[in-house]
Amino acid sequence: MSSQPGLRTVRILGIESSCDETAAAIVEDGRRILSNVIASQIELHKKYGGVFPEVASRQHVMNISAVVEEAMAKAHASFNDLDAIAVTRGPGLAGSLVVGVNAAKGLALTTGLPLLGINHLEAHIYSAWLHEADDPNPSPIPEFPLITLIVSGGHSEIVLMKSHMQYVRLGGTLDDAAGEAFDKAARLIGLEYPGGPSIQKAAIFGDPARFSFPRSRLEGSWDFSFSGVKTAVLRKVRELEKESPELPVADLAASFQESVVSILFEKTMAAAHRYEANGILIVGGVSANQALRDLFLNQQTYPVLIPKMAYCTDNAAMVAAAGFHRFEAEKFDELGFDVFPTWPLSRVNLQTES
Numbered sequence: 198m199s200s201q202p203g204l205r206t207v208r209i210l211g212i213e214s215s216c217d218e219t220a221a222a223i224v225e226d227g228r229r230i231l232s233n234v235i236a237s238q239i240e241l242h243k244k245y246g247g248v249f250p251e252v253a254s255r256q257h258v259m260n261i262s263a264v265v266e267e268a269m270a271k272a273h274a275s276f277n278d279l280d281a282i283a284v285t286r287g288p289g290l291a292g293s294l295v296v297g298v299n300a301a302k303g304l305a306l307t308t309g310l311p312l313l314g315i316n317h318l319e320a321h322i323y324s325a326w327l328h329e330a331d332d333p334n335p336s337p338i339p340e341f342p343l344i345t346l347i348v349s350g351g352h353s354e355i356v357l358m359k360s361h362m363q364y365v366r367l368g369g370t371l372d373d374a375a376g377e378a379f380d381k382a383a384r385l386i387g388l389e390y391p392g393g394p395s396i397q398k399a400a401i402f403g404d405p406a407r408f409s410f411p412r413s414r415l416e417g418s419w420d421f422s423f424s425g426v427k428t429a430v431l432r433k434v435r436e437l438e439k440e441s442p443e444l445p446v447a448d449l450a451a452s453f454q455e456s457v458v459s460i461l462f463e464k465t466m467a468a469a470h471r472y473e474a475n476g477i478l479i480v481g482g483v484s485a486n487q488a489l490r491d492l493f494l495n496q497q498t499y500p501v502l503i504p505k506m507a508y509c510t511d512n513a514a515m516v517a518a519a520g521f522h523r524f525e526a527e528k529f530d531e532l533g534f535d536v537f538p539t540w541p542l543s544r545v546n547l548q549t550e551s
């Protein structure tokens with residue numbers, strides 16, 4: 198591995214195990230991806246219709262060493278080439294987080310590299326800065342203030358960022374996260390887990406105007422709610438099943454998707470307007486949704502940055518990218534730090550549980 202003479206680069210090994218992906222990556226200066234390895238457990242969890250926590254943590258234990266080794270090998274890196282190890286500390290499943298955190302601690306202990314405990318939501322945000330090492334045309338660096346929409350399986354939040362690592366949570370879901378809503382709606386209409394990609398696929402041939410599902414706007418706040426649309430899908434499915442055992446899956450999927458993405462789009466655009474944003478970031482698993490991407494990319498008012506599909510869902514490159522900013526600010530963690538399964542973004546700079 199060679200570095201450019203005269204230029205100091207910071208190389209960070211990222212480790213992610215908060216949910217059902219065991220991942221490791223090496224990223225330079227918070228942007229350039231030298232390697233990005235992901236062992237997905239999706240196939241294992243399909244039969245449960247969601248993530249089965251005990252199965253997830255056992256699988257992380259089985260995968261973690263090989264995943265880290267592969268990330269090091271693909272980047273042609275040795276531990277001497279690295280500056281720090283960043284690992285997801287929370288939020289996430291406790292039994293899953295602990296596997297990544299323990300692996301990172303073990304490596305820090307043997308190599309002497311500093312440790313950075315990273316908030317998973319902060320990591321999703323920094324996925325917007327990532328690009329492949331050989332990308333001749335990387336996306337521009339986002340300019341503050343930014344409005345960030347984080348939409349994943351566990352979280353849906355609108356966050357104002359005035360500078361690096363500073364987050365003001367404006368609002369978010371009052372009930373189901375956007376990804377969770379996709380997963381639950383998919384189950385109701387008979388599509389497999391994870392629901393987001395299944396609904397998107399089914400919706401391609403569907404009519405989004407066939408069913409009118411509620412778009413709960415919660416005027417006067419930046420919050421949103423998806424339980425109404427989920428209940429409406431359930432009612433519609435029961436009603437349709439009485440008429441025929443064959444559900445109009447494509448139309449149900451398209452109408453549901455239309456309702457969820459339009460709520461997310463309207464709220465985010467309104468927040469960008471109110472806070473005079475210089476740009477919008479859309480991150481997290483649901484940002485892989487093509488209908489959501491199209492809505493944002495087709496408007497001309499704000500520059501919008503949505504990571505490449507591969508960096509929308511959980512990965513460790515985003516953990517290393519967030520780690521870069523914590524490294525530059527010298528916000529290191531002691532070897533004794535613990536996982537923080539409920540760590541909210543609003544407490545990300547406090548780093549303590551109490």
Ligand code: KG4
Nearest residue numbers: 349350351376391393482483485486510511
């Ligand atoms: O960020 P992520 O990989 O894990 C969490 O941190 O939760 O997000 C996973 C979520 C799942 O709920 C999945 O259904 C959703 O992202 N998702 C999608 C799409 N791809 C993944 N939702 C809508 N459309 C997609 N194409």
Ligand code: ZN
Nearest residue numbers: 349482510511
């Ligand atoms: Zn995630």
